[in-house]
Amino acid sequence: MNALYRSIPQLDWITGLLFLSLLLLTLGKYFYKGMFFTFIALPFNNKYLNLNRKKGKIVNGFHVLLSLLTIINIALLLYLCKNFFLGTATFDYPNTYGVLLLIVFGYLMLKLFLLMANGFFFENYDLMTDTIFEKFSYLNYSGFVAFVGNIIFIYMLQGSKTLLLLVLIGVFLVNIIGWVNTLRSKQNLILSNVLYFILYLCTLEIAPLAIFIGYLKG
Template sequence: MEFITREILSTNWLTVLIVICLVLLATAKSINALRFYDFVALFSNNKYIISYQKPNKLSSLFNITLLLLQIASVSLFLYLCFDVFEWRTTPIEITLYFKIAIIYTVIVIFKVLIEKIIATIFSIDAIIDEYLFYKISYRNFTGLLLLPINIVFIYTFEPSKIAFIILLVAIAILNIIILVSFYRKNENIILNHLFYFILYLCALEIAPYFILYKSIKY
């Protein structure tokens, strides 16, 4: 029986990054343990959304901590994705990761700012605040789900293109389901402003991820 050794590049910086993610996770729990447990159960029930939507502030320490976790975890997943599909354009691994993280952070912040401006212009602050909390909460949870997947891919299981395609499709479907569930809840408002809604989807829900891919690859 022949053993095939897996060639593992230096993972020192990856280990540091994962430790930072775990520290962020522990910090969120220490800030508000009850809220953290509700957040962890987000996909099994709507208690977190119902309980924290109205009094929530996106700039709260709890949300900022989870957002940082999302950025770190999602950026790491995208880094592994670029590596597996051989889209890497920079010879230094950590440089590619920081490039992904910076561009992803800029897009996330830019989207929130634009949506807040739109809310002010059309006097729909309440619904946009609700939408932002709903969307960011689920994407923070996606970042949490990706953390153990990243750990497995780095230290245990060598990722394949098929595995990443399945994961990317699953994440895309999950995001679509999450967004559609909110849109259905507010379908009367959307139907009354259908043109602006379609424009919004193209400009702020589709284009940013295309820009992210192009910005990193070239």
């Protein structure tokens, strides 16, 4: 009787990433319990932003931990979408994930640098740090959504394109909520600097999204 061999997806490296993400989340909850529970309710109220925008701004341990989780899981979500929507529906190309990880990290660092530079050169540093804290807080929440979605996709509903689509919608929805709240809180400033706002929108929001979509299609 001939032995039957079954191809088992190479999930070890993904399991390692998700374990690291869980560790980051656990550390955030353990050391910053109050911030963690207000963060969980971020899309539904502004308590997290109001309580923490003055406590070290973006340079605090909780924010850094969540940012690392976000980078890991947004890149992983993009990797899964690329493979299962446009690729071979396998987990065997970690090099592709590495490229996406660098792209996500590079984009966020460039965006952070440009926003900080704007605050320095135009003497609106406090305004820019507030804006950065708000935008990156919502981005981190979308990273949390991606983390949960990645776990469900890998270990419960593997191969479900519907789930991936729902997670993508959730990620975009969280960031849209953040955008709306930021626009509402800064509407007077935006109205007085419409041209600059349009330039910012095209260079730091729309263009990177177009690059991501182009890469995924490629």
